[in-house]
Amino acid sequence: MIDQTHDPKRQSWVDSANGHSDFPIQNLPLGVFSVGGEARRIGTAIGDYIVDLKALSGLLPAEVAPALSQPVLNDLFALPVADRRALRQRLSDLLSDARHRAEVEPHLYPAADCRMHLPARIGDYTDFYVGIHHAMAVGKLFRPDNPLLPNYKHVPIGYHGRASSIRESGVPVVRPNGQTKAPDADAPSFGPSQRLDYELELGVFIAGGNALGQPIDIKNAPDHIAGLCLLNDWSARDLQAWEYQPLGPFLAKNFHSTISPWVITAEALAPFRNAQPSRPDGDPEPLPYLNDADDQASGAVTIALEVQILTEAMRAQNLPPQTLSRSSTLAAMYWTIAQLITHHSVGGCNLMAGDLLGTGTLSGPEKAQAGSLLELSDGGKSPVTLANGETRRFLADGDEVILTARAEAEGFVSIGFGQCRAHILPAI
Structure with a gap:
């Protein structure tokens, strides 16, 4: 290629x-x-x-x-x-x-x-959970002794999101309202989310597609990758904590998702393809329908990721954005993109050109590589101190989050994704 x-x-x-x-x-x-x-x-x-x-x-x-x-x-x-x-x-x-x-x-x-x-008419949006270090960090907050559920290393976990609320970079995010319940409260209350967070992800645009009932074989899955973009799948952590059982997130995730407007094509990313990192000793091998030698040899992609924040006070002081974390796809992704596409279609689901998949939050193993404030602040218990003295457990009104990414490989010209940015407006 x-x-x-x-x-x-x-x-x-x-x-x-x-x-x-x-x-x-x-x-x-x-x-x-x-x-x-x-x-x-x-x-x-x-x-x-x-x-x-x-x-x-x-x-x-x-x-x-x-x-x-x-x-x-x-x-x-x-x-x-x-x-x-x-x-x-x-x-x-x-x-x-x-x-x-x-x-x-x-x-x-x-x-x-x-x-x-928006680059495409997005008919459907599915968000996955391929960032194993994010899954571990979040799992430890709720299940310290057993952070990963038993299915995680066997099946690419995903859920269907809301396509209608995906917006291009620059469109403001209105803080969502919803129900929350404090641990010591007898009943839930209604109001603005107090634990609004970002999620550092990549978006995958689908090419081609498949007929209903006809799965995409993993050997053919790469041909169904049109290209990648940056994705910030904003998350209201307090709404999610109250509503997610038994069916998963709802209002906590459907209010807004931001993508960078440029699709970095699969062809442009060819020099940055890499071997999927080996699984740790003791981890199960993927089931045969997800296990392809070519995909394991070159199905990963080397992309450096960064999150910055620009607060109202920083703008007033003419300060530049501050980096919150840096991560990379190789450190974060437990599953390849081809595995996501194959698994999504294996039950007969028909993917269509222009559909969008999210990788899930791409955090590395270190705290400085965390892809969300939930991780950086230890679930809100340890506020993050910014260079100007402000602190953040979660996002405040007026905060702007900026995601960037670069694909890099020795001997080739590195390429960027542009910016994926949006600022927070007060709740209605």
Whole structure:
């Protein structure tokens, strides 16, 4: 899957792309943007610009042109992987060969002048729980002697989330109301969540799809990965503690989820594929339908993750955001993305192009790698002290959370995901 589009020597005639921290020519993510009051259209980020792919459709492979005329990426994700790869290769040629500059440059827009939108029409959203260190840390808060439930190492745990409340980066989050019950109270009360938290995750957009009743074999699962984005699956911990039994989270998770607007394609991530880390001695092997030698050899991806916070007081003092934690996919993910897709479909569920999967919170084994305030504050018992003297057990109104990610590998140009950010508004 590694080809000339990943060549670290390849440069673009779009000068800002060369050495760009997120969007060099080796990235070429896909997204949906608009300029002013104009209609939404599909674009690719290149340095500090966005190139309009609909306007370029006459220069692109004929197989992809109809999909590029749409205001969302679903039809493009539904195309065969060979067509999506051909699109990437052609874009790379157009943006690297100065002979095409006169044709392409009129269709470049400064990213600062554009508004980003949700990249796809998300029909369904499923959130998994692949971060074993997060699962251990949360489990210890409630079951100190037995933090992991017996099924965790046998089956990729997931639940169906709410697709309608997923929003792109920058859309504010309204603090949710709901029922909570204090341990010493006789009855629950209603009001704003007091334990609002973020969750550092990756989102996986589905490509292709499968017919109802026809599972996706793990050998074919990689072809169903359109690409990745950042995902903050906000969580109201106090609402969840009261409502989650027996059916799981409800109001605690359905009020808002934030994704970064650029889809980092599976093709762009090819150089950053890695072997899935070996399971610790004594852990069970995956069942045969989840166990594939190729997936174990290259089904993981090397991505560095970071969480920052910017409070109202920090903004007033002109202070920069403060890093809360850094993590990585290799340290966090107990299951591969292919295993998630295969398990999701093994019972006959039909996945569709544009569906979104969440990985679950991606925490590393150390406290400094925690992907949530729940972990950083030991369930709220140990407040986190910020550089300006403020403390946080959970998020306050006005706080802004910023997620970033970079895929890195020796010998290749690293690529970024852009930002996934949103700030908290008071409850209604």
